[in-house]
Amino acid sequence: MLEVSIFELRNTVTELEKRLISVEDEGNEWKTRYETQVELNKQLERQINILQEKMELIRGNPADKLSIVRTFDQMPVGALKEVLKQLEEEKKSLQNQLKDYELRLEQEAKAYHKANDERRMYLSEILQTSTTLKIAERQKTDALTGKGENQILRGRYSVPGNLKMVNAQKGSIKKTVGVKQLPKLKH
Helix, strand or coil, X not given: CHHHHHXXXXXXXXXXXXXXXXXXXXXXXXXXXXHHHHHHHHHHHHHHHHHHHHHHHHCCCCCCCCHHHHHHHHCCHHHHHHHHHHHHHHHHHHHXXXXXXXXXXHHHHHHHHHHXXXXXXXXXXHHHHHHHHHHHHXXXXXXXXXXXXXXXXXXXXXXXXXXXXXXXXXXXXXXXXXXXXXXXXXC
């Protein structure tokens, strides 16, 4: 029965270790990284286009900070309205992008904490099962070698292990015969 229990505990430990490995090595991580990189590339392309449009708009001396104001002063009202629309669209796009990033960050944080809690739970179960397994193995080896609680009782007073028979001709021995030192009496 003890062997069956040890076998079951070993199987449980093996199964929990496999689960832990599967949680740590999820294949979704690479897919998520790929999707994030693709989205980042698209956003960078949009930003490059926007910056190129701004460069064409400015076309002044970069050191001259008022050159953009002069450019706007020289533009007709229709073109200014068009630039204003583009800037408002860019603002909305950036606000939406910020909201998407906040939502994604929140979702990834929740997923991380869930996986981390699960990992801790598995580690705790593995530790607990390993401890139980070690205790069971010690009990098994103690049972096989005849050690254990009897050894603790015998060790202090040097009484032989088999208390029933030391010499078959003389019969069973009394506990006081093998004692080298008697316990102290309490007064």
